[in-house]
Amino acid sequence: MLALKRPEPRAGVLEIEPYVPGSNAAAQGATVFKLSSNETPLGPSPDAVCAYHEAAEHLAVYPDGSGAALRAVIGRAYAVKPALIVCGAGSDELLNLLAHAFLGPGDEAIHTVHGFLVFRTATLSAGGWPVVVPEFNYTADVDAILSAVTPRTKIVFLANPNNPTGTYLPFDEIKRLRRHLSPEVLLVLDAAYAEYVRFDDYKSGIELVGSANNVVVCRTFSKIYGLAALRLGWLYGPAHVVDALNRIRGPFNVSQPAIAAGVAAMTDVAHTETAAKHNARWLPWLVREIGKLGLTATPSVANFVLIHFPIVAGRTAAEADAFLCARGLLLRRLEAFRLPNALRLSVGTEAANRRVIAALSAFMGGAA
Numbered sequence: 359m360l361a362l363k364r365p366e367p368r369a370g371v372l373e374i375e376p377y378v379p380g381s382n383a384a385a386q387g388a389t390v391f392k393l394s395s396n397e398t399p400l401g402p403s404p405d406a407v408c409a410y411h412e413a414a415e416h417l418a419v420y421p422d423g424s425g426a427a428l429r430a431v432i433g434r435a436y437a438v439k440p441a442l443i444v445c446g447a448g449s450d451e452l453l454n455l456l457a458h459a460f461l462g463p464g465d466e467a468i469h470t471v472h473g474f475l476v477f478r479t480a481t482l483s484a485g486g487w488p489v490v491v492p493e494f495n496y497t498a499d500v501d502a503i504l505s506a507v508t509p510r511t512k513i514v515f516l517a518n519p520n521n522p523t524g525t526y527l528p529f530d531e532i533k534r535l536r537r538h539l540s541p542e543v544l545l546v547l548d549a550a551y552a553e554y555v556r557f558d559d560y561k562s563g564i565e566l567v568g569s570a571n572n573v574v575v576c577r578t579f580s581k582i583y584g585l586a587a588l589r590l591g592w593l594y595g596p597a598h599v600v601d602a603l604n605r606i607r608g609p610f611n612v613s614q615p616a617i618a619a620g621v622a623a624m625t626d627v628a629h630t631e632t633a634a635k636h637n638a639r640w641l642p643w644l645v646r647e648i649g650k651l652g653l654t655a656t657p658s659v660a661n662f663v664l665i666h667f668p669i670v671a672g673r674t675a676a677e678a679d680a681f682l683c684a685r686g687l688l689l690r691r692l693e694a695f696r697l698p699n700a701l702r703l704s705v706g707t708e709a710a711n712r713r714v715i716a717a718l719s720a721f722m723g724g725a726a
């Protein structure tokens with residue numbers, strides 16, 4: 359038989375497990391509460407929705423490929439230089455661009471064992487090799503990261519706070535990590551949940567960019583700003599990194615409706631504050647109520663919580679997921695994050711939060 363000849367993707371591509379997003383589907387007829395993707399229960403600013411509708415009048419025209427209006431608003435909000443900002447179709451795109459610009463065959467990128475999945479896929483798709491390091495108490499461990507560095511290490515990816523654990527490293531630890539990294543290794547701080555963190559010892563890392571040539575920070579409009587559907591993120595980095603990304607990104611990688619909605623969303627500070635307050639109220643409530651049920655919740659500073667289930671028939675994470683799903687409550691299964699005995703619950707509306715605790719209570723009490 360003739361060998362089948364066909365184009366083959368390059369090494370690494372078929373090592374990637376296709377990303378399975380948080381669930382959207384529940385039992386027929388059940389009211390659905392989607393608590394599986396860390397979206398905000400408050401939705402976007404009404405101003406952002408208005409700006410999106412206005413942008414619909416101009417769909418025939420290409421967007422401003424530099425995203426100048428958005429970079430200007432971000433620059434003002436964070437007191438940073440707009441020229442050092444790159445916008446992307448979600449921070450996912452920016453993470454991929456970084457991997458493609460800085461990794462090649464034989465190069466290594468480090469991430470932690472329960473780190474965000476895109477770090478692995480971006481690394482492999484760029485032809486690099488993901489090096490997985492242990493965490494301590496579901497938290498990134500700077501010493502473990504540093505001891506995994508080799509001459510082949512080109513990137514360290516770190517989500518801070520991390521998804522799906524919800525834990526964080528204080529800024530002193532981030533600075534220690536940076537101090538001990540070779541200046542040739544790029545430290546990528548993914549701060550997708552920064553707006554939710556209420557601890558004084560936390561900083562997203564933007565402060566480090568000016569003083570180091572090897573630190574970039576990725577941010578997103580998908581979480582507290584409620585624009586996940588539009589795909590919008592941004593990155594702040596040193597001029598040489600920004601230059602490299604601007605060479606390889608698509609010239610119109612961010613759409614005009616996304617730019618317009620992003621400008622309005624970041625300008626509506628009151629809406630963001632309301633969302634942060636909602637989270638500050640309901641996150642501790644959920645953690646307390648979960649604890650009362652005899653389940654363990656990893657302390658979280660983000661807008662979700664990791665719930666650990668016993669490895670006991672009738673009480674497992676998979677059975678809990680099926681039980682909740684049948685009642686319209688969609689949480690995130692975490693096998694792909696190497697956490698098969700846990701589920702991730704996003705903070706929802708008051709109604710969703712109360713409903714999920716009632717359902718978990720029924721599940722733990724054995725109600726059918």
Ligand SMILES: Cc1ncc(COP(=O)(O)O)c(C=O)c1O
Pocket residue numbers: 395396447448449450451474517519520521548550577578579580586589590591
């Ligand atoms: C840590 C982390 N980084 C990045 C992203 C992706 O964000 P975006 O929607 O901007 O691509 C997520 C989304 O879940 C995330 O949890």
